Amino acid sequence: MRSALVVDDSAVIRKVARRILETLDFAVRDAEDGEKALALCTEEMPSVILLDWNMPNMDGYAFLRLLRQSHNGDRPKVLFCTTENDVGAIARALRAGADEYIMKPFDREIMMAKLDQVGFAARLSELV
Template sequence: MKTCLVVDDSRVIRKVARRVLEDIGFYIAEASDGLEALAWCRTEMPDAVLLDWNMPVMTGLEFLKQLREEPGGDAPRVVFCTVENDVERIREALASGADEYIMKPFDGDILVAKFAEVGLV
């Protein structure tokens, strides 16, 4: 079973993502900020990360840059899921190692489609 780490400071977003991703066969782990997510990845590298941008302690972009430098950190597919819609921000995320980008609010169909696009479904 593939593992997805859902990283978002919103418990509601984590819960919605969990329901959608569990329905397509993922085991879900959760983190409420980038630092917590990085600690989780250092213990067990997930197959996928659904990542928010704006979080306390460590932003999604800071997390992504550090993740990609960790041993095995190039392996997870990272899908940003955020309200950040500026083209420059999207370019920055992709240049930093994100595989795909979803705008909030999202629905299950969009999430599944983006995971399929990056080869996770």
């Protein structure tokens, strides 16, 4: 089964993302900051990481840099989540190793499209 890690300091975003990803046949874990997410990745590297950029303790940028330097840290597809539409911030995230970005708020269709862009195409006939 495909696995996902949702990293966001908002409990609401984590809950919404979890529900969407579970309907897309992902086993989902979550963390409220980069420190906890890094620990979870050390235990088991997920297939996909949905990553908030602005969090306490360790932000998304610091997490992503450390993830990409870790053992198997190049494997997960990272979708960084943002409320900002600043092209500079998006470019910085992509340079740091994010595979794609997703704007908040998002819904199931947007999530499916972004997952498809990074190689996790859903079998629509099974998921609708």
